[in-house]
Structures are given as structure tokens and as C-alpha cells.
Amino acid sequence: MRHFISVDQLTTEEIYSILQDAEKLRNNDYKLERQLFAANLFFEPSTRTKMSFVVAERKLGIENLDFHSQNSSVLKGESLYDTAKTFEAIGADFLVVRHEEDDWYKELEGKLSIPLINGGAGAKEHPTQTMLDLLTIYQEFKTFKGLKIAIAGDIKHSRVARSNAVCLQKLGAEVYLSAAQGMERDVLEFPYLPIDEAVEVCDVVMLLRIQHERHEHSVNTYDYxxxxxxxxxxxSRMKDNAIIMHPAPINRGVEIDTELVECERSRIFKQMNNGVYVRMAIIINVLNEWGILSDKATEKYQTAI
Structure with missing residues (x-):
């Protein structure tokens, strides 16, 4: 795992290994002994993903190099490649990148001597979100095989929908999609269910917000x-042990009734908490693969978890 770009690159064994490492890191205070620097290059707005990476890095003792695209040389025409090369040159040990382009990482492939972690790619990929969602589901059911999972909302414009659906199917879950007319995504070959049917048959109902920023025309949410x-x-018609998930940000009263955001079934804020430990595990795995961690640090980590 030289770079963490897509869930497609992971084997089933690698997925479970990251989930197990994340759970162990939750219960162990592990810090790297060597000073390392991370650059979180977020070219799109983000609260949960960016701050989750910052907390994960600080828990590991990694110094964060601050970057805000609206105050950077990007406004002067600097390319993603030159921004990444700049942070590599000044000493970043790895980059976390979120960008509006679906395939932003192709601009950097083979051109950097430090690892990349995908913090979100257009409407195509959000692999670290997928991993924290997997951890949340696994904590609840201890398996993925045979689970029925509905992903409901703006499927067409959601990077979470694509990453989660593909990975969950790989792990043995039955994945269903649910969307308003015009929000379907034909390239995802999963069955669609009306929301009224999905809530009755599924073990997990994962809501998605309407991605207004990716729609060509404004969307009327009056009766959505x-x-x-x-x-x-x-x-009230969901299965007794079924849970509610949402990658957030949440539009209360649009894709989910505001009273359900923190109801007994909801695991929305648990997902956010899990994101810190999943991202810690991903960072360590990538650094270890590159040999950036010393043998002593690797041994300490393996002992700690």
C-alpha cells in the first residue's frame, strides 16, 4: 500500500487489518518517536475529514503543515503538482489531498517520493470515509456477510456512495441504492429500492446529503x-437492530428528520469518532510501507497494538 488512493486497491485481508489496527489504536496511546510532518492539502471545504486527519496526526505526534487553498499560491495559478512538490521540498513526509477532480492523483503518480493519502476525489472516491464506515458497521454486527445495506440520497454526485458500495459488496454485504429521480448513477451496478422498501429490509440505512455544489441547476428540497x-x-418501520448512518455534513430536515440525527439508532457521531482511529491506522500503514518508520518504531507499533 504505497499510496492510499482507492478501496479498490485493498484486499479483504488488508481491509480487516486496518480495521483491527484502528480498534487497537483507540485503546493504546501510541506516538511516533521521530519528528514527521504532514501536509493536508484540501482544495475543497471540509470539516470532519480535515480535522479528523489533524487529530489523528497529532495523536501520533506528527506536526501538521498548515494549508488553506484560498490563501495559497493556488490563487496565483499554481498547479496541484507544483503545490505538492513544494510541500515535498520543504520537508513533508506525506500528503493528504482532497480535490474536486475525480482523478487528481493521476497528475502526481510517479512524480513524488513521499506517500499520498486520498482525502476525497471529486464524485469518485472517498476511501478513508469508507474505512471508518466499515469500522462502524463491523462494531455493530461483527460481520459484513449477508448484511443488507441501503445507501440513500444523491447517489449520482456522491464519492461516498461509490466507494462504500464497491467495498461493502467485496466484503459480502448486499448493497442497495435509493435515490430521487435524476440522482441515480447508472455506472454503479447495484439494485435500486424505493426508500419505503429499503427501510424495512435493510440492516443499515446510510443517508447522503444532496450535493448542491455539484448540480448544474438548483435543487428544490421542499418535499424531499x-x-x-x-x-x-x-x-419506525426499520428492523429492530437496524442502524442509521450518514457521512455528514447533515442537512437536517432534508435527507433525515432532525430528531433522528441523535436517536438511539443513529451512529453518525460514532462514525466521526471512528474516523480518527482509522486515519491513524492508514497513516502508520503507509509510512511503514515506505520505510519512513524505523525498525524500532515499527516494532514498538506492532507491540503496542
Whole structure:
């Protein structure tokens, strides 16, 4: 795992290994002994992913090199490649990149001597979000095989939908999609269910927000909740042990009734907490693969977890 770009690159064994490492890191205070620097290059707005990486890095004792695209040389026309090369040159040991382009990483492939971690790629990939979602589901059910999971919302524009659906199917889950007309994604070959059917048959209902910033025209959300979202009435028909998930940010009263965000079934804030430990595990695995961690540090890590 030289770079962490896509869940497609991971074997089943590697997925479970990262999940196990994340759970162990939650219960162990592990810091790297060598000073390392991380550059979180976020070219799109982010709260959870960016701050989760910052907390993960600080828990590991990694110094963060601050970057804000709106105050950077990007506004002067600097390319992603030159920005990345700049941070490599000044001493970053790895880069976390979020960019609006689906394939931003192709601009950097084979051109950097430090690892890359994908913090979000257009509407195509969000692999670290997938890993934290997997951990949340696994904590609940201890398996993926045979689980019925509905991903409901703006499927067409969601990088979470694509990454999660592919990975969950690989692990043995039955994945269903649910979307308003015009928000389907034909290239994802998964069956679609109306939201009223999905809530009754699925073990996990994962809501997605409408990605207004990716739509060509404004979207009227006046009756979206009643037609396509998770209302309190629909929640009442969910299976007894079924859970609610959402990658956030949440548009309360649009894709989910505000009273359900923190209800007993909800694992939304647990997902956020899991993100810190999953990202710690991913960082360590990538650094270890590159030999950036010393043999002593690697041995200490293996002992700690």
C-alpha cells in the first residue's frame, strides 16, 4: 500500500487489518518517536475529514503543515503538482489531498517520493470515509456477510456512495441504492429500492446529503424529506437492530428528520469518532510501507497494538 488512493486497491485481508489496527489504536496511546510532518492539502471545504486527519496526526505526534487553498499560491495559478512538490521540498513526509477532480492523483503518480493519502476525489472516491464506515458497521454486527445495506440520497454526485458500495459488496454485504429521480448513477451496478422498501429490509440505512455544489441547476428540497428521506415514520418501520448512518455534513430536515440525527439508532457521531482511529491506522500503514518508520518504531507499533 504505497499510496492510499482507492478501496479498490485493498484486499479483504488488508481491509480487516486496518480495521483491527484502528480498534487497537483507540485503546493504546501510541506516538511516533521521530519528528514527521504532514501536509493536508484540501482544495475543497471540509470539516470532519480535515480535522479528523489533524487529530489523528497529532495523536501520533506528527506536526501538521498548515494549508488553506484560498490563501495559497493556488490563487496565483499554481498547479496541484507544483503545490505538492513544494510541500515535498520543504520537508513533508506525506500528503493528504482532497480535490474536486475525480482523478487528481493521476497528475502526481510517479512524480513524488513521499506517500499520498486520498482525502476525497471529486464524485469518485472517498476511501478513508469508507474505512471508518466499515469500522462502524463491523462494531455493530461483527460481520459484513449477508448484511443488507441501503445507501440513500444523491447517489449520482456522491464519492461516498461509490466507494462504500464497491467495498461493502467485496466484503459480502448486499448493497442497495435509493435515490430521487435524476440522482441515480447508472455506472454503479447495484439494485435500486424505493426508500419505503429499503427501510424495512435493510440492516443499515446510510443517508447522503444532496450535493448542491455539484448540480448544474438548483435543487428544490421542499418535499424531499417526505418523498425520499428518513422520516420518523419510516424509522419506525426499520428492523429492530437496524442502524442509521450518514457521512455528514447533515442537512437536517432534508435527507433525515432532525430528531433522528441523535436517536438511539443513529451512529453518525460514532462514525466521526471512528474516523480518527482509522486515519491513524492508514497513516502508520503507509509510512511503514515506505520505510519512513524505523525498525524500532515499527516494532514498538506492532507491540503496542
Amino acid at each position: 424529506l417526505e418523498q425520499y428521506g428518513l422520516t420518523k415514520e419510516r424509522e
